[in-house]
Amino acid sequence: MPSLFSKRLAAVGAAAAWLACKGDPQPGPVTPPTPPPPPPVDSLHVPSPDWRDQILYFVMTDRFANGDPGNDDQGAGEYDPADGAKYSGGDLKGLRERLDYIQGLGATAVWLTPPVANQWWDPLVNYGGYHGYWARDFKQVDPHLGTLEDYRSLSRELHSRGMYLVQDIVLNHMANCFRYTRYDPADVSAHVELNTGARPSCGPTQAPFDQWDPTRPAHRDAHVFHWTPTIQDYGVRDQELNWQLSDLDDLDTENPAVRAALRDSYDFWIREVGVDGFRMDTVFYVPQDSIKDFLYSTDAAHPGVVPFARSLGKEGFLAFGEGYATDLPFQDTATRKIASYLTEEATGDALLPGMLDFPLYRTTGDVFARGAPTSQLGYRMTRSGTAFPRPHLMPTFLDNHDVDRFLKGGSEAALRQGLLFMMTVPGIPVLYYGTEQGFTEQRGAMFQKGFGAGGKDRFDTTAPLYALVRELTALRKTHAVFRHGTPTVLRQNEARAGVFAYKMEDAGQVAFVVFNTSDEEALLDNLPTGLAAGSGLKVLASLDPEAREVRTGTDGRLSLKLPARAARVYMPSGDVVPPPAQSARVTLSNASGGTVPGDFELSGTATGVSSFRLVVDGVLGSAPLVTVKADGTWSTLVGTQGMTDSTLQHSLVAWAGEDQVLSDTWTFRVERVFTALLTHDDPEGDDVGPTGSYHYPTDETWGVNHQGDLRRVTLLGSGNTLKLALQTKTVTTIWNPQNGFDHVAFTVYIDVPGRSGLTVMPQQNASLPSGMAWDYRVRVHGWSNALFAPQGASATEEGTPVSPTAAIEVDKNTRTVFLTLSGELFGGLSTLQGVKVYVTTWDYDNGYRPLVPASEQWKFWGADGATSPLVLDDTPVLTVP
Structure with missing residues (x-):
């Protein structure tokens, strides 16, 4: 957004x-x-x-x-x-x-x-x-x-x-020809600023839209436009329908003359x-009845676009x-x-x-x-x-x-x-x-x-x-x-990136689409296809070179090892070769579906196999090898590092390599809590840049809110999962942001012990404070959420995008944005001790918002943005004790 x-x-x-x-x-x-x-x-x-x-x-x-x-x-x-x-x-x-x-x-x-x-x-x-x-x-x-x-x-x-x-096409508005410097609903002709410098002219030229000036009585009385200010709260339906979207002159689409x-x-x-x-722009800002009139009106002189298109032979005119x-x-x-x-x-x-x-x-x-x-x-x-x-x-x-x-x-x-x-x-x-x-x-x-x-x-x-x-x-x-066709989801991962599989069905035809969204190998286990055991599946399309024709196993289930970022499309080939009888099997003694407080012991029995991998949440790379004892029993400790959301269901399965899955899928949840590791209280009013001369854009949505003023930053941890609580002076949602906050972007630099990183701060005209080099860079604002590794990064290039990105939560009451970074990013660390964090604020709009010397409505000002750091407020380097 x-x-x-x-x-x-x-x-x-x-x-x-x-x-x-x-x-x-x-x-x-x-x-x-x-x-x-x-x-x-x-x-x-x-x-x-x-x-x-x-x-x-x-x-x-x-x-x-x-x-x-x-x-x-x-x-x-x-x-x-x-x-x-x-x-x-x-x-x-x-x-x-x-x-x-x-x-x-x-x-x-x-x-x-x-x-x-x-x-x-x-x-x-x-x-x-x-x-x-x-x-x-x-x-x-x-x-x-x-x-x-x-x-x-x-x-x-x-x-x-x-x-x-x-x-x-646009039904909601036209160009910006006037705006209100202050709005008085009792006198809509007052406090009007006409856009006299607009080019090529000020105001529409087409009748009746040429009656656009609220300072002219005849124009006001025609009610071609709404005489309203810009939307202040997108959650208020009256504003959404009748006020100006970003000062664009709002058409009164309930006026019969406007509709015609x-x-x-x-x-x-x-x-x-x-x-x-037609692609119809901004329909949320137009009443449904006006949309209906536009599409279907039977007015002989000015028919709706659907019957008019039909009269020209376009029976299925598209309008989205x-x-x-x-x-x-x-x-x-x-x-x-x-x-x-x-x-x-x-x-x-x-x-x-x-x-x-x-x-x-x-x-x-x-x-x-x-x-x-x-x-x-x-x-x-x-x-x-x-x-x-x-x-x-x-x-x-x-x-x-x-x-x-x-x-x-x-x-x-x-x-x-x-x-x-x-x-x-x-x-x-x-x-x-x-x-x-x-x-x-x-x-x-x-x-x-x-x-x-x-x-x-x-x-x-x-x-x-x-x-x-x-x-x-x-x-x-x-x-x-x-x-x-109609899709049916067959497999999904509740806990993390990994396997996603669905089938498409139409008129007797079926196709299977399988993804591994993770950047490491994943296991697709026991996928129910609805096909006969031993059914062949040919590859229609693939994003990885290892894709080949496969067959279903017992009960028509499909199990596959999927390379990182694999994606495959299969269709039944029509041939069936019954699979051999399964000679090996692993059973689990623990009851499936329970909740555990942390790492836990898992045990069971095995036949026909001396060892196997215990695959948790589909992750093959770190799956531990479990050895079966002489009496056919086994036990192992299952690690739950990084599993911090008690609402998520995790899974595990015994796997012996190739396509051989030896157990049913077992599920569990983990109940963990975060503890505060470090708190930094930031001074109020220091959101003025490194020289103290920076100012917010002059638009009033910034001036009193100071969304970029950090007040407190708290680092919390659970195992090797890191959560940042970023409290600012104000959390606003003026522009209806999908991530729950706007008018500020947080750029967070993470230094992981034992790794080599960079000191340059991409696109911010700055370098990190002494003693820190970043291994991950988080950039989030109201409509984006990105995570980068330093490979390929420079003063102008952001680096290599990686995942999973931060999970975002917002608490407007406490003015806090929470960013949770998965333990997957801190592989090899059992705790977060020694991890360094540096937080900066600015704003972002398809790039960091410009910084210019003189005041402007939509740009930060007070310095030359070509050379001056794009940092409004920041923390010192925060090191987890």
Whole structure:
């Protein structure tokens, strides 16, 4: 999640999807999708596809490809490819010229950011509208992007290839033309600041949206806009619906004239360009009834987009909505809110047939990139299938233009797993441009002269990730079970990263998908497949070279040793070879499912084997070797270091190598407590940087809160698990952060005894205090959570992403953010004695928030951020005694 500033700049984005008029999709054939019919002579308008079979490629048009340099600079000071806040030069012609690249990747449709005439520059926030979400005219193509004919040419070219066009649209707001310096609901004409310096002009030009000025009585009386201030509390529904999102002028979508104008504006693009679907921005800020009117209105003069598209032969016009809301593990508050935009509560009628699956997005990142227990993904995947009436029409994604790139804090191995997951589960996969080229810059350009491109074009069809995506899209297209099937979770790890397995079933076809999300070998044991004993399973796809055809064992169970970060897709081959009778067996005397206070003794009997490995939570690398006594009995001490959450269920199993599992799976829980190891009380008011001259951004959300002022830091431990309690002056949630706090980023450096680390503090213009070198670096803020090892780190590079990342808890009452670091990170240590910790505060928004000499609304100020340390407050080096 971006900061409110980023949301202000992009006007919030994301979406959902829908097969409009055909009702719930029925199971399809177990074959590739039917090729589209030959296009008509004029391919501007083509019938709708089955959207379950589509793969979307999402582009920010200004940053994708520049086909016409002549339209780059409109002479308003808005164009500068060296500045990420300004236009870079990408356009519709460039996008059309790169369709071979997109189609070669396996995408079947292009989703592009709003192409409408936009506010080019907003001097109140020093940012430009290159992204398209600050409209001045909903029925004009922005001249930076080309002409209406350029847009038609793109549509025709897509359709001639059997591809489709999805346009991003906004119903909630337009550009920032006014704001309140102080709000008086009794006099909405007072305390108004008009954005007179906006370029190319101040205010929309399209009627009736040109009635935007609250200082004019006629405009106020028209009620085209809400005369309200910016949202202060996202938990208040009235503010969410009727106040301004980050000062963007909020449309009164309950006004019949506004509704008619919006329908007319977007019917225009269906008629004139042949658009096949809409991505509907910020739908949480629009009443459900307004969404219903926009989609379904029967007004003959200005019909809803669904009946209007139907009149042009598009029976299944796609319309997917964005609602940025994510859930904590095993919770579904956001899921229920998203579901409320799929079905009208009062009538039970369908609203949007799909929404971007933001809860699944977050959990996918938590599990694959951040090393969370795979049971979290099992819950989320199952919940998506039950909470959403049309799960196959919920677009799925790994990142987008409003959040950090996956590779900003996740490894490439994790990204590869995330891509395979997205291509083998229900939903419409969305690929964000540049993912296939390994982008870490959120809105970097693909073309040589664009922002963040590094001086070269990025359309490399030989890139490893491009090749992987091409293989995975082919897998999805070839096997209908991944497009139309229903998933069942077969195995998950409640305690840590590791095994995750599910099967997909559709029309008699079945496939099995197996992951090891851990960075070490894992054991998949006793997986019930439902197949006959000895059934062969062929490999359809794999991310590891050790994958081979396998067979089920006794009772149709499957057991496998999985390399680190393995991912495999299996399908029954149809042949069955009965397995030999099992001659060896291990039994456990202890009762399964109990709770233990710490390390404990485990015993049992064994036949047909002299020794075995006792595998705990699927971890093979550290599994102890247990020797069987002459009388057939055995006993061993099971270590529980790092097992600190009493709610988590752990597992263990006896394993004798290869695929031979010798026991049933045994489960237990551990009851532990954390004890305080060290407390540092930090002075109040020292959040002024190392020179004492730093200031917070001038926006009022910082000024009185001082979220970066550390007050107390406590280190707690349980075995070799470390918990940090970071108390600040204030914990705020002004911007609705998914991690439970905002306006501050904590960067924590960890020095592990006996290891060699680095002293440089990446991207902070600083080095660690004397006597410390970091082996782990934690960077967390309201919307990201990343952990790095020092390999590859420098003054500009963050290092190598590793997992598991810190578990985050927030207690607003005590103004404390808790970060728990798994004992897995401190392997070889029985205690935390000698571990060193150094904590800093700043803020983060796709990079550390800038520091500039003079005051600004959204930047820290008081020094030169090119050389001065980006440290607001810090602790001394804290050493665990």
